[in-house]
Amino acid sequence: MNTARLSARALNRALLSRQHLVKRQELPEREVVEHLVGLHAQIPVGPYLALWSRLRRYRPDALSAMVADRSLVRTALMRSTIHLVTPDDCLTLRPLMQPVLDRDLYTNSAHAAVVKDLDLDAVVKAGLELLDERPRTPxxxxxxxxxxxxxRKPDTLAYAVRNLAALVQIPPRGTWDGTGRTVHASATTWLGRPIDPAPSVERMIRRYLAAFGPASVQDVQAWCGLTKLGEIVDGMDLRGHLDADGRTLFDVPEASLPDPDVPAPPRFLPEYDNVFLSHANRERIIPDGLSFAQWCREHGLLMTVRGGVLRGNLLIGGLLQGIWRVDKERKSYRLVVEPFVKVSKKDLLVLEREGHALLAFAFQAGEFDVQVLPGRRP
Structure with missing residues (x-):
């Protein structure tokens, strides 16, 4: 156990470094998706923006092609939310996440009463037979x-199959220019391979720590949605640390910690990014340790109902400190950046430069403008 306590700043820089948010990398897209144990993909454009903020000279076409040719797939995994993952991770993580998906189904206010006393094995069997005839919308x-x-309600029957069987959302949903329509297929049929019969929860935890650590047991559980992982973590060969409050954090032995004073440049991230959602104690990335939903409420906003043809969240100084959106008028695109803190002249120049690069990435052609609003506090 390392008894030197790690500050929130030290944990922030460790997280940003492992998430490739301190310095953009020149790595294959698939390798980054695998390292991050998938990308949050509830909003289809999210993974594209997430990778743009992490990689140099990145264009959306390669990732879109991987979704189209089944090199990457969209499926319900951690926290019962849609993630973009490799086929290996789809087939290995899916059985590990079954308790999470069970809980979502059996405690869901819209579905719990409907599935009571229902022969769910028969529903799943019938659902998979239908999907093997042809992929179908929910x-x-x-x-x-x-x-x-x-x-029984049709939407509950479809949701039961979604949660109790391994399904994937197939293209064109998830491709760069694809439609927004959700169409499900059986994961094993789509990938032509069976579910992993012996997935390792210990390996999953090690991968989480390599991408998000050092972290507590509660952090691991918040990321994946599983519970009672303490005994498993205690039995693993991991490095121990303490946070500023004396809580025990775990890490993979081979991981190094960056200098806490390393600069963290501003970063434009999608509405939902793994970096905001993967810890119980979010002090390392969200001011005051608020949950993402609490942060939205405290700032009087919900990104999902704000305007703009494209929108997301803003890191300043390594922390969630603002929002952004793109407004469109004919062939003109304006990126409106709304920081919640005062922005230094240096960071202002970076925001303007990065903002123009974001517009060129997302829209490729048109008239571009970046407007950074004065920093404010709620």
Missing amino acids: SELGKALHERWPD
């Missing part, structure tokens, strides 16, 4: 299942 799947179970 609505199509639910209506087809409703013919056999007319006393």
Whole structure:
């Protein structure tokens, strides 16, 4: 155990470094997706923006092609949310996440009462047979299942299959210019391979720590949604640290910690990024340790209902300190940046330069303008 306590700043720089947010990297997209144990993909454009902030000379076409040719897949995993992952991770992480998906189904206010006393094994079997006939939208799947179970809601029947069987969302959803329509297929049929029969939760934890550590047991559980991981973590060969409050943090032995004084440049990130969602104690990335939802409420906003054709969140000084959106008028695009703190002249220049690069990345052609609003506090 390292008894020297790690400050929130030290943990911030460790997180940013492992997330490739201190300095952009020249790495293959697939390698980065694998290192980060998937990219949060509830909003389809999110992974593209996440990689743009992490990689040099990055264009969306390569990632889009990997989604199209099944080199990467979209599926419900950690916290029962959609992630973009490699096929190996889809087939290995999915069985590990089954308790999370079970809990989501059985405690969901819209579905829990409907699935009670229902033969769910039969529903899943019928659902997979339907999806093997052809991929279907949740609505199509639910209506087809409703013919056999007319006393149950179609959307609940489809949701039960989504949570109890390994499904993927197939292209064109998730491609750069794809439609927003969700179409499900069986993961094993789509990938032509079976689910991993013996997935390792210890390996999953090591990978989490390599991308998000040092971290507590509670942090690991907040990231994946699983519970009661303490005994497993205690039995692993991990390095121990203490945070500023004396809580025990764990890390993979081979990982190094960067200098806490290393500069953290401003970064434009998508609305939801793994970096905001993967710790129980978020002090290392969100001011005052607020949850992402608390941060939105404290600033009087919810990004999901704000305007703009594209929008996201802003790191300044390594912390979540603002939001951004792109407004469109004909072929003109304006990036509006709203910091919640005073921005230094140096960071202002970076925001303007990065903002123009973001517009060129996202839209490639048109008239571009960047407007950085005066910093404010709520």
